Amino acid sequence: MKTIQEINEKIRQGKVVVVTAEEMVDLVRKKGEAKAAKEVDVVTTGTFGPMCSSSIYLNFGHPSPRMKIGGGTCFLNGVPAYTGLAAVDVYLGATAIPPNDPGNLFYPGEFSYGGGHVIEELVNGKHVLLEATSHGTDCYPRKHLKTYFSLKDINEAVLFNPRNCYQNYNVAVNSSEKILYTYMGVLKPNFGNANFCSAGILSPLLRDPEYRTLGIGTKIFLCGTCGYIAWHGTQHNPCVERTPDGIPKRPAGTLAVIGNLKMMSGEFVRGASFVGYGVTLVVGIGIPIPVVDEKIAFWCGLPAERMYAPVVDYSTSYPQRKPDILGEVSYAELFSGRIKLGSRTISTGSLSSFFMARKIAGILKGWIADRKFELTEPVASLPGKESGIHFKGLETKEKHQ
């Protein structure tokens, strides 16, 4: 019906019609998807939540004399960075914690500072303490380095997240008698609360559930600037059970994304601490969905009542990797503040901020309307529901077979 090139031409002429996914729900409800598909060119989405598989890589440039941090050690504000790369390239993951952090020795641990916080401080322009050691070589003689640096002082700083933007996610509950500290937050005993993590109707991959318009190379909103989809994310699992509408009923697709850390805004990159669990990074992502046909308009207009998430017991099934779920609830119920599970009514809490997701979708809409952001054709598709990909658990082996 419409090509991405035609939509881009409209953007250039200032004639594009762009709405957020939230607005699209109302539009499709009132006018139906056929009319909405004709009227609307782009639907913007947004999500803002903790995404543990987030990281940065940095190139510091050489000190004088030169130094081979590669193969040595490197700490950023006391948090270990990975050095198994070239001389002055290092890699820092969001969940890294200082070696002297007590972890869960005094349960539940606080995990007050780690990789995610270092990333946030760098984005905010702060100086970070770099301490490195090396074995020293003829070409790279320096063995010790202690200096402060900010993003302005170094060559490259790239955010590269191997898994973000989960398409749907578990709702976590706790059937046990004791409080649980998990990556899904604090779970009170005896089904005391239910935590979920999705922007629901604004969630990017719930709006293009079969990955028809997005893929490798797609330009996106990433933490306040433009980034790109680099690959499908780790644990990408497109072949899960879907509703008759085609929406996954379980955690499904994921994205690997990449972008220039130096251009990002601290508003959308936040270090976070989960008591008793660890450190992570809260990431803001927005993806434009070109309304190329009625099917895309239909998906972008689906209300929260028609998207379901599985309720999982984090006291038994989840840690033991059992597949059983306690039920399915709609995102309309989750966002209402209460879900029903059998005879129980449970209060819900969201780890993902709808307020920020809406803000991101709004900013992206503004960029497109103001001709600052054009859409991209994917260079290659992401593995879809026909790919046969099922993500695996790791079967432990006694010995090499």
Place this chain on the structure above:
Amino acid sequence: MKISERVVLRFPKELVDKPTISTLVRKYNIEFNILQAQVLPQKEGLMVVVFTGEENTVKEALKDLKNQNISLQKLKQDIIKDEKICTHCGVCIGLCPTGAFYYDKDSKKVIFDYEKCITCMVCVKGCMVKAIKVKF
């Protein structure tokens, strides 16, 4: 006029084994609800209490406590949701046993209602960006 005062009391060591609250409520005929208490022999005690009664009698009772060398702070000044830090995710909403957190219907921002808070502090543990702080 009936009022409710939510206060944090710090007992010196020598008062910990005295039935201070019980004596007080009988003397002034006021109601009390203990939200939190850490009162151990030979240690300084800490208690979070709501006193409810006629405005005059509650004020008199609080004055009485002060005269007994018990330090006294109003509770709501000690609970802070830092709006500069909060991302409005709403994980506190599901945790809070009294509904002191809720989404504003239009803005979807998380609002904190001091009046409903019982300082159980579960939200402090649950907040991933440490936007909620309780200070005694």
